[in-house]
Amino acid sequence: MADSELERPFDVIVLGTGLVESIVAAAAARAGKRVLHLDPNNYYGGAAGGSFTLDELGQVLTPEWPASKTSSSTAAPSASPAAGSSTTDDKPTTALTEAACVQTPAENADSASSILREPASSQPLELERRPLPAAADRFYPIGNAVVEQPLASAADIWAPLARQSRRFTLDVSPRGLFSRSRIVELLISSNVGRYLEFKPVDQMCFARSEPAGEAPQPVPCSRADVFSSSAFGMLDKRVLMKLLSFCVALGPYLQQPTDASQVDPDVLAEFTRFKDTSLVQWLRAERKLSPKLLYIVLYAIAAVDESSTGEPLSSRAALTVEQGVDRLCQYLSSLGRYSRTPMLWSQYGVAELSQAFCRLCAVFAGTYILRADLASMLVSSSASPSTPADTCATESVSSPTFAGFVDTEGHHMLAPWLVASPEHVLPASAVARDHPEAIVTLRAILVTNRSVFPAVGLKDQAAGDASNAATEPGAEESSADSATPAPAPPVNPDARISFVCIPPDTYGNRHLVHMVELGANAGAAPAGAMVVHLTCQAFASQLTNPRAAFGGIVAHYFDHNAPSSVRPVVLWSAYFDVLTNAPAVAAQTDTPANVILCAPMASDSSIQNVAEEARAIFDRIFPGEPFLPAAPNPEDITWDAPSEATSDSTALDSTLDAASDAAPASSSTDPTAAVLASDTIPPPSVAFGEVAASSSDAVSPTSLPEPN
Amino acid sequence: MHGRSRVKSAAEVEEAKQKERSKKLALFQQLNARVFAKYQAKEYDDEAFALTRELLSRSPEIYTLWNYRRCIMLKRFLQTDCNVQDECKAELTFLEGCIATNPKCYWLWNHRRWLLEQAPKPDWKNELDLTSQFLNRDSRNFHCWDYRRHVARCASVSLKSEFEFTTAKIEQNFSNYSAWHYRSKLLPMIFADQADSSTILESQLHKEFDMVQSACFTEPEDQSAWFYYRWLLGKGKNVALADTTSSKTTHQLSPGTREVLESELGAFRELLELEPDSKWAILTSLLLMHAIDMRAHREEILTSLDRLRAVDPCRRRYYNDLRTRLLAELDAAAQ
Incomplete structure (x- = not known):
C-alpha cells in the first residue's frame, strides 16, 4: 500500500516540521489533500523551534557538521563579498542558481553541480535535478554557540542533574502563548488542543534597576492589581486604568475593523487620529503617563524594544x-481566560505544538517521513500551459517550477507545491547574516539551582494571607497593612513559571530582554534544578555575542560560585543566537514560484503570527478551502463507505498540474519505491485510516518516532 | 476521507431534552404529593425524613419543608438511641452540598444556623473555613457574609483577623459592599479612639483613606468605595460629614484633621481633572469643602451642585434639596 501511496503524486509536499509548516500540513490533510510531510531531522520543530534534552541540545547547538556552523556565520561574506559590504541590493547567489548555471552533467548526485535529465523519454516534461545543498553547506539558523560547564565548586550539584539529561526540556526558542490569540483560537477550533497540555504562567513581572537588589515586580494589569499595587501613585492608577479601558473598548474594533458600531466614537476618534504616530509619544504626551508608568506599560505589557526616548x-x-x-489589547484580553496571567506555557516544550499539528495531519492520512534523506529537487524549467499558474498568475510563466524530490536512493516524490523551512533547502551562502536588516535572536539557557524570587515568608502564610510578599519583598512597610494579601495561593517560588521583562539598560542590557524562569510546574528540569531562558532580538550586524549581551543580567541575578551564596547559582549554561529574519531569505528570486519558504521563527517570547502565516500559505495553495475546521470527535465519526481508495481521486484530478503529470514516469522508473517505504522510513502514517477506523481514542500514533 | 461526522439534528436534541424534563417533572410531582400528604397527616417518621431530604436537595426553596424537617429532627433528637452530634453532622454535610448548588438560598443558611445551635459540640472553626471557601467562589454573596459574621461572633474569632480577611477580599475585588460593610463594623471595634469612642484612631483613619482612595482612583464609577469613603469621613474627629441633614455642622476642625481633609480634597481635584464627569468625585469634594470651610468655598460648592445636576439628572431633585439646605446653612452662618 505504502509504495503506491508514495508514487502517486501528492497535493503538497511540506519539508520541515516548524510550526508554520506543520499547521499548513495539518490544514491541507484536513481539507482532504494528499500531504507528504518530510523532515531531514529526527525531531520536530526544526533546529530553531525544537525542544531538546540536555544532551540533544549540545548536539543541536554544535552539530556534528561543524562546517555548517562556521559557514553559517562566516561563509556568507566570502561567498559573495559584495553582500558583506554596505551595498544592500546585492543578492547573494543561491545554490539553486548555481546549479542551474553549471551545465556539467554528472551521474553522482553528491556532486554539488549535477543536473540530471529525467530519463523517462515518454515524458513531455523535462525535469532537472537540482541537488540540495549538502548538510555541511546548508543554512543553519543557530550560530555562535558556547556551552559552559559548571565550575568545580558547583560540580557536585551538577553531576547528578547532568545524569538526568532526559528530564530536561530545553527550547531553542521558548515561547508562551497569549490565552486569547489566534494560535490558541486555532488550537481550540481545530481540536488540535486536545493533544496538548498547557500550564498557566504563574506570574508576569518586570525588573527595574532601582531600588537595588529588588526582586522582579509583578506587572499590574487587572483592576485588582492596579488597586493594590504600591508601585505607583493614585493619579497613575487612574491614568493606567483609563489607558486599559481605552484598549478594552477598542478591542472589538481591532478584531473586526470593518465594524465600528460597537466602539465608543470618542475612543475611535482618538485612535484614528493617533494610530500612525509613535506609541511612546502618544503615551507620554496624550495619555500623560508618568515615567514610572510608561516604563511598565511600554516594556512589561507591550514588550516594546525601544529606549525610553522612543528610539x-x-x-x-x-x-x-x-x-x-x-x-x-492582546495582553489585556488574555487576562483571566485561563488564569490571572495572560500567558500559557506549553508543557514538554514548544515543539509539542508542531507535533500536535503533525498528529492531526497524520490522522487525516498525511504521510510522514522523518530523517528524510533527500538528494535533489526536481525542477521543471519548461514553460507549461498547466502550471499551477491558476493560483499564482503573477509569477512569470518561464520561471522554473518545483516538481518534487528525489531521495538518495532515487525515489521520486512529486507534488505541485512545496512548503519548506529555509534550513532544509537553502545553502548557507544564500543567507546573509551580516545583512543590515538581518535580525538575530540572542539566547541564553541557564540551569540554576533555585529561583531568583525569594521564598515566601512562612509567617505571611500563617497570618492567612496568600502572600503578595512573595513577589513584593521590597515593598514599603506601609503596604504590610493595607496591601499584603493577594488572591493567588502561596506557591513555592521554585515551582513557578515566571516571565520577567527586563527593559533596555536595566542591567547593562542594550535591548529588551525576556527572562523566563521555569520551575517544577513547567516540568522542564529534574527536581532541584530550574531552567532560565534569556531572549532578546538585535540586528545581527550590531550585536552578535550573546554572552556579552546577557552578561549584566546574569551577573545581577546569578552566581557562578559556591552554592552557599545568597543568589541562585548557574550550574550549566549555553549561549547562542538564532537567525530570525534575514531579508535575503525572503528575496529569493530564483526560488520556483510554487515553492513557499516559511519565515524563520518569530523570536519574541510569544507565538503570535504563526496561525496567520500558515493560513496565508494555505489560502495561496488551496484557495477557497476551509482552513482547519474542527476535527470531529472519534465517537462522532460514522463509517459507511469502505471504498476510501477512490473517494478522493476526483478532488486530486482537479488539482493536478504539470508536475504531477510526471507521476507515471517516476513510478515506472522507480520500481524501488517500496524499498524506500519499508527501509528508510518509519511505518508510514497511511495506516492512520485504520487506526481511526478501529475507533480508538483520538490520540492516534504519528508515524514519526519520538525524539529521545 | 474515511468517515463523516454524525450530527444529531436540533429537533432530535430538543426532543431528548424534553423527554428528560418531563421525566424529572413527574418524579418531582410525585415526591411533592407524598411529602405534603405526610406533612398534613403530621407524620414525623423516618420516611418523611428521607423524602424531605430527597425533595429539598432538588428544590431548597420550599421553606415549609425545612420547617417540617426541623420538626422531624427535633423528634429524632428525643429518641434515646439518637446521637445528636452525629445527626447534626450528617445534616451539615447534606446542607453543604445544597449550598454549593444554591449559595443564595435563604433557607439553607437559616437551617445551617439552626443546626449549629442544636449541635452539642458545634465546630465553628470548620464553619469559618467553609464561609472562606464559599466567599472564594463568590466574594459578594451577602448570605455568606452574613453567616460569617454570625460564625465569627460565636467562634470568638479575633476581630483583627476578620479585619484582615475583609482587606484580602477587597483587594481581590473592591466592588464589594459586603466586605466594606463588614470593615465598617469592625473598624470602630478595633481602632476606636480611647478618648472618644465614636471616632477612630487617626493613624488608622489615614490608612483607610489611602485604601479607599486607591479604589476611587482605580474605578471612580464604582460606588461601593465612595459609600465607604463617605462613612469614613463621618468617623473622623469633629467631622460631621456623614450626616449632611444636620445643620449643626461643627467647624472646630483639629489642625491635623483639617490637613488630612485638605489633602483629600486636593487629590479629588486632581481626579476631577482627569474625570470631570465623575459624579462621586464631585459630590465627595463638595462634602469635603463643606466640612473644611463652607463659607470660603461657597461659589465652588454651588457650581459643583450645578455640575451634579447636569451629569446626574436622575437625581436632580436630591441635588436641588441639598442646595436649598446648604444655602440655608450658609445664610445662618453668615448672620
Missing part, C-alpha cells in the same frame, strides 16, 4: 500607536 532598538521604525494598542 527603536531592533527594528527600523518606532512602534506605532496602532501596533502598540494591538499588543496591549
